[in-house]
Amino acid sequence: MMEILEETELCFPQLLNTSCRKQKHRFFEAMLIYILLSLISLLTVCLNLLVIISISHFKQLHTPTNLLLLSLAVSDFFVGLLMSFQIMLIGSCWLLGDIVCVLYQYLSYVTTSASGGNMLIISVDRYVAICDPLCYPTRITKKRVQVCVCLCWIFSLSFVSVQMKDNLKQPGRHNSCFGECVIVVNSIAGLADLILTFIIPISVIIVLYLRVFVVAVSQARAMRSHIAAVTLQRSVKVTAKKSEMKAARTLGVVVVVFLICLCPYFCINFTGQKTLFNASSVGFVICLFYFNSCVNPVIYAYFYPWFRKSVTLIVTLRILQPDSCEAKML
Numbered sequence: 326m327m328e329i330l331e332e333t334e335l336c337f338p339q340l341l342n343t344s345c346r347k348q349k350h351r352f353f354e355a356m357l358i359y360i361l362l363s364l365i366s367l368l369t370v371c372l373n374l375l376v377i378i379s380i381s382h383f384k385q386l387h388t389p390t391n392l393l394l395l396s397l398a399v400s401d402f403f404v405g406l407l408m409s410f411q412i413m414l415i416g417s418c419w420l421l422g423d424i425v426c427v428l429y430q431y432l433s434y435v436t437t438s439a440s441g442g443n444m445l446i447i448s449v450d451r452y453v454a455i456c457d458p459l460c461y462p463t464r465i466t467k468k469r470v471q472v473c474v475c476l477c478w479i480f481s482l483s484f485v486s487v488q489m490k491d492n493l494k495q496p497g498r499h500n501s502c503f504g505e506c507v508i509v510v511n512s513i514a515g516l517a518d519l520i521l522t523f524i525i526p527i528s529v530i531i532v533l534y535l536r537v538f539v540v541a542v543s544q545a546r547a548m549r550s551h552i553a554a555v556t557l558q559r560s561v562k563v564t565a566k567k568s569e570m571k572a573a574r575t576l577g578v579v580v581v582v583f584l585i586c587l588c589p590y591f592c593i594n595f596t597g598q599k600t601l602f603n604a605s606s607v608g609f610v611i612c613l614f615y616f617n618s619c620v621n622p623v624i625y626a627y628f629y630p631w632f633r634k635s636v637t638l639i640v641t642l643r644i645l646q647p648d649s650c651e652a653k654m655l
Contacts, residue, residue: 336418336504345504347418361612362412369405369619373398376622379635382644385654386631389470390450396474397443401618403436408615419506423497426506431493434485438522440618442477444583445526446470452533456540484521488514523591527584578624586617631655 337344376398380391410421410429419426450470454461492498492508499509510518589610631654638644638652 343503345502366408372622373402389465392470400436400439404618418504427496430508435481438481448530448533590614
């Protein structure tokens with residue numbers, strides 16, 4: 326009985342001396358993690374797929390800002406797909422081999438890095454649109470946006486390739502047993518990752534959105550003062566307050582959600598030199614990190630009227646009708 330029990334605790338029972346052991350979980354704990362990660366993965370894929378179809382299909386939506394949303398949705402879509410591999414690791418056993426392990430982690434790093442880069446470019450786009458609206462059509466063009474998007478993806482691919490070059494050259498070199506998926510990042514690469522993919526983007530996003538918030542509030546107050554000359558002071562005061570609260574709420578959600586979702590992961594990732602992608606890392610921090618890709622389309626697209634209209638056309642299959650791409654969405 327003891328031998329049978331010992332074999333069932335191994336990831337690969339036929340490899341008694343080299344196989345990793347399965348990590349025991351409480352039933353309800355394991356089920357909760359499975360359900361949570363599965364729901365986040367499904368929602369992330371579905372929501373971002375709706376954004377991709379909407380912007381790609383309807384010609385009227387081919388604007389510079391929407392091209393940025395499209396790039397963001399593509400990166401977050403793949404993050405959702407890659408989450409299925411993270412779900413496999415709940416039992417602390419990697420069954421797909423060392424090469425697939427490294428490729429999975431490589432693509433995961435690329436997509437999450439590109440997602441953060443896209444958010445940074447979107448913040449710049451919104452800054453120019455609100456703070457310098459007269460020059461926006463000449464500064465932000467489709468061609469420039471396409472170049473920025475390409476550079477964002479090229480940077481993500483290049484940076485991750487350098488960061489994981491040792492793991493790519495020799496997959497599984499840091500595994501202590503068969504059935505483990507371990508990626509080792511040295512302190513220099515970890516510091517560079519923290520600065521380039523978190524500190525700098527977060528700092529720029531916060532500064533730009535604070536500037537946008539100040540300008541939005543100033544414009545609302547200026548509008549209130551202008552209208553006060555010809556309308557009742559009381560009614561204008563209510564309108565201005567609603568405008569200020571809406572700007573504060575929208576910008577606050579964008580910044581706070583991004584910080585809440587990414588700060589815990591980067592803090593934990595930076596405190597140690599080794600990042601282990603096994604059952605020990607599956608938990609609230611990982612769920613929160615991936616949840617950012619799920620909530621991105623909600624923040625950046627769901628509150629756009631054209632998105633709700635395009636979702637209706639997609640769900641009702643009217644998108645399959647001839648010339649549906651010419652539909653009026655704006």
